[in-house]
Amino acid sequence: MRLLHEQTTAEAGDLFDDDVEVAVLPTGSVEQHGPALPLGTDFIAAEAVARGVDRDDVVVLPTVPVGVSAHHRQFDGTLWAEPETFEDYVGEILAAVASHGVRKLVVCNGHGGNTDALQRAARRIRGDRVAFVAPWDWWSSLGGLDEELFDQSGIGHADAMETSMVSYVAADLVREAKLADAEAGAAESWGKRVHGASVGFDTADFSESGAVGEPTRGDAEKGRRLYEQATDELDALVDWLASRPFDALMPEPHR
Numbered sequence: 001m002r003l004l005h006e007q008t009t010a011e012a013g014d015l016f017d018d019d020v021e022v023a024v025l026p027t028g029s030v031e032q033h034g035p036a037l038p039l040g041t042d043f044i045a046a047e048a049v050a051r052g053v054d055r056d057d058v059v060v061l062p063t064v065p066v067g068v069s070a071h072h073r074q075f076d077g078t079l080w081a082e083p084e085t086f087e088d089y090v091g092e093i094l095a096a097v098a099s100h101g102v103r104k105l106v107v108c109n110g111h112g113g114n115t116d117a118l119q120r121a122a123r124r125i126r127g128d129r130v131a132f133v134a135p136w137d138w139w140s141s142l143g144g145l146d147e148e149l150f151d152q153s154g155i156g157h158a159d160a161m162e163t164s165m166v167s168y169v170a171a172d173l174v175r176e177a178k179l180a181d182a183e184a185g186a187a188e189s190w191g192k193r194v195h196g197a198s199v200g201f202d203t204a205d206f207s208e209s210g211a212v213g214e215p216t217r218g219d220a221e222k223g224r225r226l227y228e229q230a231t232d233e234l235d236a237l238v239d240w241l242a243s244r245p246f247d248a249l250m251p252e253p254h255r
Contacts, residue, residue, distance in 0.1 A: 002058065002060065022104045023061055023105045024050045024059070024107075024108050025061040025063075026051075026061070027090065027118070028109070030067075031080070032077060034185075034210040036179045037182075038174075045162070066080065067111045068081060075203070103130070103131040104131070106133070106237060110138055121135075122134070134237060142226070157190065157211060159213025160216075161226065164220065165227065168220045187212045188212075192205050
């Protein structure tokens with residue numbers, strides 16, 4: 001596994017010229033995850049998964065830690081960028097990598113609030129024929145493991161799944177004594193609806209603690225299984241990208 005920020009400029013030139021087929025950019029957020037998990041939960045998880053793909057044809061880029069998180073703004077410590085700012089910033093990073101000759105990229109994302117902006121950036125970059133970018137959330141291809149471990153499909157917020165992942169990749173950052181408090185003030189599901197209308201614009205509208213789900217059900221062993229599934233899937237995605245000619249990934253010409 002090659003970390004771009006640890007290379008010299010000469011070493012980076014050699015990597016880009018010879019070995020590297022795919023660059024991976026971790027993205028996440030710095031936002032509240034209740035009283036038991038760190039503000040950096042999302043980027044910590046994404047970075048761990050990205051760095052878990054250990055192969056010579058991949059370079060891992062420096063993590064973009066702050067994302068689209070204004071909906072958590074009532075909770076102390078939360079940082080955020082506007083969606084358009086985040087889209088442009090990430091897009092310019094990816095274009096910079098492409099300028100060095102690596103034009104197949106994966107964004108390993110750890111925050112659901114980033115997803116729309118990343119899709120827009122990827123579509124624009126492909127449309128301009130600058131690069132092919134695959135936005136990928138680390139929990140997006142668990143093959144039913146989420147249902148097996150947590151009796152749920154998909155990820156909540158500061159829930160058992162995120163607690164498990166952080167417990168495995170950064171155990172010292174989990175405040176285990178606060179997990180019960182997080183769960184006591186958690187929402188059962190994301191959002192708030194009244195007569196069919198979505199009225200929960202911010203997390204504070206529906207969660208007292210900032211958590212959504214059951215964080216007390218998380219543990220490091222479950223986190224290990226999540227991590228291994230996610231890294232295997234990312235490795236398979238990199239294989240798929242690396243095996244395809246760049247021109248085959250570009251949009252068809254207008255007819």
